[in-house]
Amino acid sequence: MLTSLQVCFNAVAPLFLIMALGYGAKCLGAISVDAVPSLNKLAFRYFMPVMLFRNLYDSSLSHAVQPRLLLFAVAAVLTMYGLSMALVLSTEKDPEKQGVKIQGMYRSNLAIIGLPLAKSLVPGADMGPVAMLAAVIVPLFNVLAVITLTVFRGERLRPARLLRMILTNPLIIGSAVGLLFLAVDWRLPAALEAAVDQVADMTSPLLLFLLGAFFRFSGLQRYRRDILLVSFVRLIVMPGILLTTAYLLGIRGTGFAGLISVFASATAIASFTMTQQMGGDSELAGDIVVATSALCIVTMFGWSLLFRQLGAF
DSSP states (O other): OHHHHHHHHHHHHHHHHHHHHHHHHHHTTSSOGGGHHHHHHHIIIIIHHHHHHHHHHTSOHHHHOOHHHHHHHHHHHHHHHHHHHHHHHHHOOOHHHHHHHHHHHHOBOHHHHHHHHHHHHSTTOOOHHHHHHHHHHHHHHHHHHHHHHHHTTTOOOOHHHHHHHHHTOHHHHHHHHHHHHHHHTOOOOHHHHHHHHHHHHHHHHHHHHHHHHHOOOTTTTTTHHHHHHHHHIIIIIHHHHHHHHHHHTTOOHHHHHHHHHHHHSOBOTHHHHHHHHHOSOHHHHHHHHHHHHHHHHHHHHHHHHHHHHTTOO
16 A cells, blocks of 8 residues: 555656646746746647657557557547536536536646656556557547537537648647657667657656646636536546546556546646637636646546556556
8 A cells, every 4th residue: 555655646746846846937937827828839739749759659569559448548538528518518508618618527638647647657668558548639639629619609610620630730740650660660860869859858847837837826716616516527527437447448557547647637728728719718718727737636646546556557
């Protein structure tokens, strides 16, 4: 029990400390909340694809591509989405809030937390399955978010726009290139490989720092009931149902550690950026990110400890 407690604490605590550093920098005036979305967009567009490429590049094809894990994750995300939509439509009548709350319930912070958490929970393991998981699930999150925010603004959905977004998604491009190198066993020149390693290593800390800098607590009281509902569904209900299902289906090891980030992490910070760009209650979207990010430090630790005790990883 003590060993499991130490492993899970050592996995979650560094994420919190890096976010705390970002929050402290914001409080000291070194970075502003308004600067975070553009910096976050920059990191997702140029740094995250390199990190996904590197993790696939360093993996083995047979280990990185696990069809059962990927099929389960896609089916589970669609289930989360359906449950979130059913719950929100039955409890919320304001269209400005509906899309935001649906996003808050189903869209997790896998892109930021997935790889560092899995590395800490399963030290020394091949991270290819988690990189592949992110390459499939993060674009799926984005597609569902575009559909949701477009529909709840009363606009007509354009399939060509969705297809263009999928084909030009930096995460898909980075993963596709990584899989290509993996499949044909190409190797980078030593200098370029070293540069890729350095960019990949700095990506997760940078994104966690920006997440901490995004923290603001001004609207938590105003949206208290909305935030409590979304946080409960996002951090307790969804992981309770879907992680238990994954465990009963026999998913284990690095793949299961990756699923903790899919189902038990905070609402993605990108949900706030997308709401700003596409319309909706952006203040509520931001406060959901803040609240779930603070609370998931406790709940994600609890889920990690529980399933480590059960031998899931």
